[in-house]
Amino acid sequence: MKQSPKQEHDKLAKQIALHDKRYYQDDAPIISDAEYDKLRKTLEALEENHPELKTLFSPTQKVGAAPSAKFAKVQHKTPMLSIANGFSREDVQDFIDRVRKFLGLDENEKVEIYAEPKIDGLSFSLTYFGGKLMKAATRGDGITGEDITKNILTIKNLPQEIDFKDEVHIRGEVYMTHKDFTGLNAKQPEDDKFANPRNAAAGSLRQLDPAITASRPLNYFVYSVPMYVTSAYKSLRQDKILVSKTTQSEIIEWLSELGFATNPLNKIYSNIDELFANYETIYAKRPKLEYDIDGIVYKVNRLDWQQRLGSQARTPRWALAHKFPAQKAKTILEDIIIQVGRTGALTPVAILAPVTVGGVVVTRATLHNEDEIERKDVRVGDTVVVQRAGDVIPQIVEVDLNQRPHNASKFMFPTTCPICGSPAIREDGEVARRCTGGLICNAQIVERLIHFVSRTGFDIEGLGGQHIENFYNDGLVKEPADIFKLRRDQLIGREKWGEKSADNLIAAITERRNISLERFIYALGIRHVGWENSKLLAKNYKTIQNLMVENNIENLFLIDGIGTKVAEEVIAFFTAQNNRKVLRHLLAEVNVGEYISTARQSPVTDKTVVFTGSLSKMTREEAKARAESLGAKVGSSISKNTDYLIAGEAAGSKLKKAAELGVKVLSEDEWLELTSP
Numbered sequence: 267m268k269q270s271p272k273q274e275h276d277k278l279a280k281q282i283a284l285h286d287k288r289y290y291q292d293d294a295p296i297i298s299d300a301e302y303d304k305l306r307k308t309l310e311a312l313e314e315n316h317p318e319l320k321t322l323f324s325p326t327q328k329v330g331a332a333p334s335a336k337f338a339k340v341q342h343k344t345p346m347l348s349i350a351n352g353f354s355r356e357d358v359q360d361f362i363d364r365v366r367k368f369l370g371l372d373e374n375e376k377v378e379i380y381a382e383p384k385i386d387g388l389s390f391s392l393t394y395f396g397g398k399l400m401k402a403a404t405r406g407d408g409i410t411g412e413d414i415t416k417n418i419l420t421i422k423n424l425p426q427e428i429d430f431k432d433e434v435h436i437r438g439e440v441y442m443t444h445k446d447f448t449g450l451n452a453k454q455p456e457d458d459k460f461a462n463p464r465n466a467a468a469g470s471l472r473q474l475d476p477a478i479t480a481s482r483p484l485n486y487f488v489y490s491v492p493m494y495v496t497s498a499y500k501s502l503r504q505d506k507i508l509v510s511k512t513t514q515s516e517i518i519e520w521l522s523e524l525g526f527a528t529n530p531l532n533k534i535y536s537n538i539d540e541l542f543a544n545y546e547t548i549y550a551k552r553p554k555l556e557y558d559i560d561g562i563v564y565k566v567n568r569l570d571w572q573q574r575l576g577s578q579a580r581t582p583r584w585a586l587a588h589k590f591p592a593q594k595a596k597t598i599l600e601d602i603i604i605q606v607g608r609t610g611a612l613t614p615v616a617i618l619a620p621v622t623v624g625g626v627v628v629t630r631a632t633l634h635n636e637d638e639i640e641r642k643d644v645r646v647g648d649t650v651v652v653q654r655a656g657d658v659i660p661q662i663v664e665v666d667l668n669q670r671p672h673n674a675s676k677f678m679f680p681t682t683c684p685i686c687g688s689p690a691i692r693e694d695g696e697v698a699r700r701c702t703g704g705l706i707c708n709a710q711i712v713e714r715l716i717h718f719v720s721r722t723g724f725d726i727e728g729l730g731g732q733h734i735e736n737f738y739n740d741g742l743v744k745e746p747a748d749i750f751k752l753r754r755d756q757l758i759g760r761e762k763w764g765e766k767s768a769d770n771l772i773a774a775i776t777e778r779r780n781i782s783l784e785r786f787i788y789a790l791g792i793r794h795v796g797w798e799n800s801k802l803l804a805k806n807y808k809t810i811q812n813l814m815v816e817n818n819i820e821n822l823f824l825i826d827g828i829g830t831k832v833a834e835e836v837i838a839f840f841t842a843q844n845n846r847k848v849l850r851h852l853l854a855e856v857n858v859g860e861y862i863s864t865a866r867q868s869p870v871t872d873k874t875v876v877f878t879g880s881l882s883k884m885t886r887e888e889a890k891a892r893a894e895s896l897g898a899k900v901g902s903s904i905s906k907n908t909d910y911l912i913a914g915e916a917a918g919s920k921l922k923k924a925a926e927l928g929v930k931v932l933s934e935d936e937w938l939e940l941t942s943p
Contacts, residue, residue: 271312275319278309283426336474336727336770337412340403343435344492346391347408348580349563349587358564359538361586365566368575368583370885378567380514381544382532384587385487386558387441388468390418392488395433399426404472407722408580417471420480425525436521438488442467443556446483461626463558485557488526491517513567534567541588549590561589574884576891580797583891592653594663595628597621599648602633602677604684606709608717609793610700612680612690614639616650616662623654631660635697636679645674685709705844712738714791718746722797723789724781727774728767736760746789747851750775783810783861790849793835802827803836804861806899814840814849824874824907826890826900863897869940871897874907878921879914881934889937896941904929912937 269277282305285297313319352358362377371377391411393401402418403411418424421440442450447463460466470482511517515534522528531548535541545562552559566572566584575583601617614633621628631652633639642665644650649669650662679699683690688703701707715738716731718724726749737743742756752775757768781789784804788797795803806825807813817840822833839845863871875898877889884892889912890900901908904923911924911931924931932940 271316272319275309275312275316278305278312281305282309337414337472339406340391340401340411340413342391342403342406342409342411343393345408345577346389346405346411346437346492347577347582349585350581351561352586352588353591355538355542358541358586358588361564362538365571365575365584368885368887368891369571370888376536378513379535379541380518380532380565380567381535381541382489382563382565383529383548383555383559384561384563384589385439385441385529386464386560387439387486388464388471389437389439390414390471390486391492392418392436392438393433394428394430394436397427397429397431399424407725412472414471416476417473417479420476421484421486423527424486428524430524435492436488436526437490437492438486438526440467440471440484440486441557442470442482442484444558445556446485450482462624486527487529488521489518489529489563490514491521512569514565514569514572515567517569545588552590559590561587563587574888574892576895578798592661593624594651594653595621595623596649596651596666597628599644599646599650599662601646602639602644604680606683606685606701606707606713608710608713608791610683610690610702610704610707610710611698612683612701613698614677614679616644618650618652621652623652623660626654628652628654628660631662633662636692636699637697639677639679643676645670645677647671647674683707683709708738711744715743715746715749717791718789719749720789723785724749724778725785726771726778728771729774745848745851747848747855750779750852750855779855780857780859782859783808786810786856786858787813790839792839794832795836799828799832805863808861810853810858814846820905824901824903824905826902868896868898870910872899873909874899874901875910875912876901876904876908876920877912877914879917881912881914883934883938892941910937 285305350361352361362379365371365377366373366375389405391403391405392399399415399419401413402415403413405411418440419426442463444463447460447466450466451459454460460469466482467484470479470484473479511520515532518528518532533544535544541562541564548559548562564586566575572582572584577583598619599616600619603615603617605613605615607613614636616631616633618629618631631650633644642662644662644665647670649666651664651666652660653663654660681690681699682688683701683703686701686703686707686709688701688707690699690701692699701710703710705711712735715734719726719729719734729749734743737752742752743749752772754768754772757763757771758765782804784797784801787795787803787810788800802825803813807816817836819833819837822828822836870893875893877886877900881889893900904911904920904927906927908924908927908929911920911929912934913921913924913931914934921931923929
């Protein structure tokens, strides 16, 4: 019987996928290049005659597709968190001790750790459904990434289909080998070369034209299935047969069986001595590896423990990145300048003679504050040792006093703002000296505006710091609301602004008129209110209107994790008349959504709970984390707004106050029964 065009297409696609795997993954081709090319040409001809068969997942699309105007946004089902860093044996021991304490483990209980080399590349997330790759995204800000599905399909040894039919999310890292990086850079124009393999991999994967990505030699490793550790799932389901996975190592083995590339250097260890022996071994191998790594990632191997440990705002409690020592180089310190930040802090910055550190040209390094300059006795003209801390942030480690010029004089830290001339004072207990100019200081205003549009804030694509500074100096943008009033005709004709760039920026600004509450709070740039505190405030106040009206000390102190300094700064910000005026203008231009919890729904979602006394079946820390994962707000003291008091043994005065206020009291067992899946 003659095959239909679709049947013939499906057959050819499967054959090509098989040969791709044999060639790119197994290094064991079973047909000649000519035979393979013939299969592809047959498929291309079939799709030319039947365009409806040419889908995103066709093998013909691996060589590229039409360029996109820009990347679409993808909301991660499970946040793509960062991993906390450690730099010493003490840091690693502290990590293991924290795991033990959180879980309430006996000191003799073995804690297996799964160790993986930390690839220096670009993180991605894959979504498979019905056995097919449906979506790929970058990490982005951890909550929202960029849709790179067409680009990821160009990586020839990454499976487009897997033998698993349910929805599954898989995460990994794209990288470029040293050999491929050298070859790529040799083809690049002199003024367009990549600084290092990581930048080359990231730049290649984020091309608007997938054909460019397809021309670049990219590789990858996968390292996790996040559904396991962030939901109530106890196992994966394949054709209604439970495939039990209980450890991180089993997950990696399963991914390897499905056809994904996994790192052969991954191993399991059961004590810190073994971990450090492996660390030293991998560190010694580092120069000989074909790809860049900047440390070892340690993960608690048991998946049920990972679930119990959960995560903080930005990092999982069950993982640590043990970073390699920073790479160093010597150079000349040519000048020290003072930068003024959005909170008025005066930060000294070292201007350096250009030097390559870890493959990146460094021309500036932070000097932190005046105490640091005094402690290291850093002077203009000194020969200094520079390192990239965590292989990222340039820092001055020490001064080579043997090469100090005879006329080098001590640096005198300014007592007035170099921008507005206002007094710069240093309050008791503070390390930073701050400009007192406030909103009359142009530097603070510009830095606040730059923070406002930053990636974790409004994330307005195409609107960088230099643009903000130019717009401010030219009177186009004086406060955040002005950004949303920018017009196309104001941009066209400015230096480097044509019709296309103006249209793109106006479109990007329009796209960000709707924003989540936590992003909005962070974008305001309130002192001491970073991303974690922004989420806490959003979770507890639900709307920006509530936060503006009910930001009193009593309410703020009820939030577990909000201390005196944060509370005072929040109140000061929202009571300042100028800030309220700026907020009114801004809220007339944007829509701030209500807080939406990423926690699964439960009987305690949106309830306020307080713990007191000693718990016997879990530690207090684990109990709080569990409550938050179920959408509850954890308070530190009892008030009329408290919904539940969970009372362990030897409960104290909180129990009495709960009785006075009529707050419902639950025993530990009652709490566990209420919150069980």
